Every structure is written in structure tokens, then in C-alpha cells.
Amino acid sequence: VGKVRFQLSMSLDGYVAGPNQSEEHPLGEGGEQLHEWAIANVGWRRAHRLEGGEENASTPVLERVADNVGAVIMGRNMFGPVRGGWGDGSWEGWWGDDPPFHVPVFVLTHHARGAIQKDGGTSFHFATDGLDSALRQARAAAGERDVSIAGGASTVQQCLRAGHVDEFDVHVVPVFLGAGERLFDGLGGDLRIEVTETIGAPGVTHLRYSVVR
């Protein structure tokens, strides 16, 4: 059976998004700096069907975190800037016709909505029965493969607190955001982890952790 894991880019001061997230600034103000290392890399570009890009120590990391993922879970704030109900249902995510997931994506929300089928194997399913139920659905969809928690921070924290996470990658970017959404907040000392890998790359440090049971 697959693992449950996540991978996120984090500023040195612990933020995964800057302040004032909006449709114009989906990553918050300054948040785009967290992803420059990835966007410049051939590993990320291939997954997003883009040409070119650098090949460096980050490339195998980017390939590995995408590898063996059979389903994705995300919070609704990551799916889009719409709050409350879904309105006319015209919002179908940030990612256009061919989102980079290529597997079923389960969006945590209080507001029911029919599934959306996209190109390239991505489908969005709206999970209204809470995290445990969403995770069961994602596990069933993933089969032998892993479930990846895409974010945001509060969804990751919920999964960590509930003991659902097996391993995770943090990409530490040498920048201070000063405000925004902190990745690791309100996590108790009873959550035991160990570091399993450390990789230095241009403009980013990749840290891999396992949760100790």
C-alpha cells in the first residue's frame, strides 16, 4: 500500500505563501520567490509540459516527488480564491485544461460540487465529509501508489496532527518573507520525525523527513 506524503517550498523563516493571497497573488505577496528554483528546472518543466530548463541537483528531487503519486489531496484555498459556495461553477482551478497532476485530485471543502474531468488524467473531486473520508477516497484512487498532500499549510498541519503523514520533503529557499502562511505551526512535540536526506542545490536545500511511529 502507498504512502502519504507532501513536498513544499518554504522560506528560511518558515512560510509557504506570502501575505495577502488573492487571485492576482495566488502564492501571496513575494510567494513566487519560493518557486523560482523549481520553475527554472527541467524536472518541473517536463511535468508541466514545458520546454527547456536547467538540470542540476534539484532535478532528481523534482522527479522523485512526482514519481509514484496516485492521487492528490488539497485544501480548497489551494484550488482557488473562491470562498463560500461555488457560485456559477466557472472556477475550475488555477491550472487550465491540462493541470500538472495527471491523477485524481481530492479538494477538501464544505460545499458539494460535481467532479471535473480535465485533460491528461487530472480530475477534481470535491470531498465534503472531512479529512479522513477524503483520505480514504484518495487512498482508494491511488491503489498501490502514494497520496500526495499538495497543500496549503493548514491542510498539511491537519494531516500531520491526525498522524496521516509518512514522509515529507521541505525545499528550504534562502529568502525571508516576514509574513504569510507558516508551514509548521501549532505542531506538538509528540510528533516525532527523523531526517533521512539532505541535498544542497543552487538556490535551495532539499530536506527529506520520515515520521517515526
Next chain:
Amino acid sequence: VGKVRFQLSMSLDGYVAGPNQSEEHPLGEGGEQLHEWAIANVGWRRAHRLEGGEENASTPVLERVADNVGAVIMGRNMFGPVRGGWGDGSWEGWWGDDPPFHVPVFVLTHHARGAIQKDGGTSFHFATDGLDSALRQARAAAGERDVSIAGGASTVQQCLRAGHVDEFDVHVVPVFLGAGERLFDGLGGDLRIEVTETIGAPGVTHLRYSVVR
């Protein structure tokens, strides 16, 4: 002329001390977990004149951060749990007769006090004219060597904000404290840094950064 630098152990959620610091818990509750990797290491033990210890990838890091230090600056909360005036002056630091600094230490305080001479080359000087003045005194004492900011977090942040820091080491420990004193808090995006080294070691990851001018 020497550099200004600091090195601190930080939990993965960004804390350099746990909550409720006191004479009984100088590192806050749970904070001692941040230092286990160092205390077990021959590099730390040698500097503290203790026998034994492991030799591993952390050893050269511990030697390097102590190397070439000619003076130390610290906040008064790091010097001791006494608040307000110095009372009968019986508090002379946490470190006994032979503190592990072996150079002049400048303690930032609003309360004047005569210098204290300890064994092994350590002396404590109480700097009451603010950070810039303390730093000038420390630089003069260090000569060609470096000034090390020992902590705590608020002193480090003050130095970073004022543009005094040249480089720093963060030892990321795979533990969540959940509360306490965060190392990087309230630092603006105008402070530019780059990562210069990444070293994985047992139970800790060493990250070295330079401030970009």
C-alpha cells in the same frame, strides 16, 4: 577585519528555545532537544573541556563555528534569568568558573554593572549604550577576528535588521517544539541571503548562509 556571524540550533518549526524559559529550563521546555546532537559530539565537548563524544559530519562544523571568534555579543536573557537590575550581583552567568567562550563577551542590558573576569579568557562586559555601541566594543576587542552573536533570537533579529550580520549557520534539528522563541521572525524581504553550504549529519542538518549586500 573580522566578520559578524551567528550559529544557532533551530527546530524544524523554527524555534531556538521552547516556551516558559526559566532558571530551571534555560532553553525553555523541550529546548534541550535542540542541543543533543552537539553535546554528544567531540567538537562541542572539546570546547567545553569535556572528554569523549562522537566524531561525525557535525564535528568540523562545530570546530569551524568556534574558530576565529574574537568576541561574543549576547542578549541579557541569554546571560541569565535575572530581570531588571542586577540585585546583589551574585548571578555571573550559566557557565560556572570557566565559561566556554574564552574571549570577551558583551552582554546587552539597560542596567550598568562592572565587568566580570572568569577563568580561561572569558570576561563579561555589560553594554548599556545599545546594540551599535556594543558591536563597536566587540569589534575592537575581536581585532582581526570575528564577532559571534550568541543569541537569543531577538538579539539575532536586531542584528540582522540593522544589517550587521555577514554570515550565519543554522543547525536544523528534526523536532517540533510547537511554541517558544522563533529564530526568524519579523524579518523583511529586503534582507537578501544566499545558501553557501549544506551538510547532512546524524540528527541535524547544517545550513550556512551569507548576507548579500
